[in-house]
């Protein structure tokens with residue numbers, strides 16, 4: 001039995017469950033099965049993206065559970081993301097409608113700009129456009145121009161809320177100074193090796209919820225990486241509360257003020273990751289988890305965009 005899962009308030013009056021199911025690399029039927037299982041286990045928050053190529057699987061599962069009467073549409077929060085090749089203003093509404101068509105839904109709860117930088121457009125399906133040297137072909141669309149079109153999607157009723165992902169504090173400050181509708185979320189990489197204290201504080205000051213992607217650091221069990229997920233001290237904390245190391249890490253992310261988005265297509269882990277709301281870490285536990293923070297902790301570095309004017313990871317936070 002899982003205890004009651006709390007909700008977090010967004011700055012526009014909507015609310016979101018404090019944990020969400022990640023779906024990157026969940027494909028070929030796994031994503032639909034994982035989503036069905038997650039809904040049955042109590043998840044009401046799903047994190048998706050056009051780029052993941054599985055919006056149709058998530059939508060099929062959600063629509064099945066609505067048809068079975070397990071959930072109503074308004075009880076589940078679905079996030080998806082505008083991919084980098086759709087940033088030009090004239091493509092934003094098309095991209096959102098395309099995602100809605102994939103899901104088989106008539107609105108999204110939250111539409112995020114996936115990254116602040118942009119790619120050249122060569123067709124909806126060419127999500128990683130390469131030049132003749134085999135390098136990703138970036139463009140310099142201003143994310144403020146993209147944002148104005150995101151705002152129109154709210155007015156059109158295609159999405160209830162809008163937000164961003166992978167924005168640094170300077171990009172967020174510039175957006176906040178120039179928007180009509182404030183972003184409700186910044187979805188960023190966050191786990192013990194990249195605990196994002198400063199960016200979380202900045203978002204909190206501006207009433208923006210932080211969702212934590214790669215919350216488990218995208219584990220590689222064959223290499224026993226990342227360190228924090230295979231560590232004896234984290235195991236000892238888990239033993240104290242009768243929890244796994246993954247649960248300790250996810251609980252830490254909740255307690256530092258984020259909404260973690262663990263991906264799993266394994267039924268038992270989907271349940272395990274959700275079952276983190278019946279205990280609390282103490283100060284000593286936090287100290288242990290803080291000790292893993294490192295300047296090299298980032299998993300998603302997006303090095304293909306490192307020279308782009310909108311690259312987000314070249315300042316401290």
Ligand SMILES: NC(=O)C1=CN([C@@H]2O[C@H](COP(=O)(O)OP(=O)(O)OC[C@H]3O[C@@H](n4cnc5c(N)ncnc54)[C@H](OP(=O)(O)O)[C@@H]3O)[C@@H](O)[C@H]2O)C=CC1
Nearest residue numbers: 022023024047213214215216217218246262263264265266
């Ligand atoms: N906005 C952005 O730019 C990004 C957003 N995201 C979002 O965040 C989500 C999570 O990030 P992701 O990159 O998937 O990485 P995660 O840190 O969530 O790791 C996922 C991996 O962890 C395994 N796993 C899940 N639960 C457990 C557990 N309890 N114990 C041990 N291993 C476990 C999964 O295996 P298995 O499935 O086999 O159980 C999978 O291999 C994504 O799926 C996506 O929705 C991710 C990256 C970038």
Ligand SMILES: O=C1CO[C@H](CO)[C@@H](O)[C@@H]1O
Nearest residue numbers: 024049051114115300302
């Ligand atoms: O959401 C995502 C999943 O991870 C990918 C990198 O591995 C990212 O490119 C993408 O943003």
